[in-house]
Amino acid sequence: MPVTYAEVDLGAIAHNIRAVQNHIGPDVILIAVLKANAYGHGALMVAQTALQQGVQRLGVARPDEGAYLRANGVRVPILVMNYTSGRDLKTALDHDLLLSVTEDHIAEQLSALAEARGRPALVHVKVDTGMGRFGLLPDEVLPFIERLARLPGLAVEGIYSHFAVSDLADKSYTHQQFATFQQVLAALEAAGHYIPIRHIANSGATLDLPETHLDAVRVGIALYGMPRSSEVAPTVPLHPALSLKSRVARVRTLPAGSSISYGRTYITSRPTPVALVPVGYGDGYHRSLSNRGAVLINGRRAPIVGRVCMDQFVVDVSEAGDVRVDDEVVLLGCQGDASITAEEIATWAETINYEVTTGLLPRVPRLYTGDAHAYE
Ligand SMILES: Cc1ncc(COP(=O)(O)O)c(C=O)c1O
Structure with a gap:
């Protein structure tokens, strides 16, 4: 995998x-x-x-x-x-x-x-x-x-x-x-x-x-399976098909006053447990999600802190429980009861759901799951 x-x-x-x-x-x-x-x-x-x-x-x-x-x-x-x-x-x-x-x-x-x-x-x-x-x-x-x-x-x-x-x-x-x-x-x-x-x-x-x-x-x-806009209620039941997943690459607690990522746009105000997510705009994960987006780890939200780089970014895992290297990170999709939709990412990135999935670059391998009758 x-x-x-x-x-x-x-x-x-x-x-x-x-x-x-x-x-x-x-x-x-x-x-x-x-x-x-x-x-x-x-x-x-x-x-x-x-x-x-x-x-x-x-x-x-x-x-x-x-x-x-x-x-x-x-x-x-x-x-x-x-x-x-x-x-x-x-x-x-x-x-x-x-x-x-x-x-x-x-x-x-x-x-x-x-x-x-x-x-x-x-x-x-x-x-x-x-x-x-x-x-x-x-x-x-x-x-x-x-x-x-x-x-x-x-x-x-x-x-x-x-x-x-x-x-x-x-x-x-x-x-x-x-x-x-x-x-x-x-x-x-x-x-x-x-x-x-x-x-x-x-x-x-x-x-x-x-x-x-x-x-x-x-x-x-x-x-x-994506809604055509947020303005109209669904008229037929649709299921989103695409999830974007990765794994935690590093976990550290940074002391108060630490700056995170290019441009030093985020400075910790307290000792902050952070995790490194090895995904970036080189995968089509928008840089505009810097300091705005979030991911799921342990079924909880971890906000992005600092800039999204070409290949990685950092999240604050203060609310995500016990986080370890190699834990699953869901950037788009469901984890436990929590979910992040393409529409939510689109709102953070000031774009539309179409661009969120279409923008995923060839570097991201597509893995296929599911059987044709799973949703009957
Ligand atoms: C000419 C044309 N027809 C159909 C479609 C499908 O549109 P939608 O994804 O909103 O169903 C598109 C997509 O942009 C299009 O350009």
Whole structure:
């Protein structure tokens, strides 16, 4: 067992997938979003768990992420959701990935590549209904689809958009975005363009707004058991899948007046028992947790004192009982009755739960546990 590792409970992920599947019903396709190494959980193991649960489509951000899954035997359709160009277009076609297109010159290159291979390239057209990020503006969609229809070797399998605030309690902007998307779809149908897979819902909309499910939903954060925001109550039961664990590397009582770590940002005001935790921002454990975060030792909280360094930091174990070298440290997850969630770490670090797990660097080995039916 390595000293520091992320433990990923595949049973929790399997449960979360089934919970989402039950919620959307059998007629809606679940696109399991596995980008950024499955939000830090490990793309291949999550993909295999998803496939075992009957998931038939996956979503990634970049062709290389899809190519990695293909190289490891994943055969289901994989949608690349980011802008793709240059060498990545060939990677995508080599690995039979579905691309998101919004630009004529990219569509023309794809058409030429697909023609040369003698196999059509399937694409999804991305529409910007109010995210202001990637996608065609609503008025641009119909003429674009008409130009695509004239390109040989290209077939539009899907059309989609993305919500900006579906995770919040106030759904008014989300309703507005959905209405815009429906107008785009209606205009396409009126012009005789029928696109088989229409999708817009992410986790927030999938869980809270069934009317937005359309043909498919793209779900990320919910599969990993994390709440989409603190504003809305859970509508389906989800279990967090990832824990971050390490071991105490040193225990000492420092005299009053001792300074701890770089920058001397913490000075003990009394003799203080402290433990060294061999984890740092080189693992993706944020430096902004310095003097703010806490870990669990002996099922109790031990606050971080001083700066989080690249590979280690110090905690005050005054309240943690009898602490010894090699005792388990839980940085994220449960220990006894106590727990630290990704949301709590996110609050300390002034970020979101997504970044807490996604930010775990490759240096942290992922260990997989759990059986698919553990949460039934
Ligand atoms: C285009 C797109 N669809 C779906 C998702 C999944 O979102 P969530 O993790 O909130 O379900 C993302 C993630 O950011 C995304 O960028």
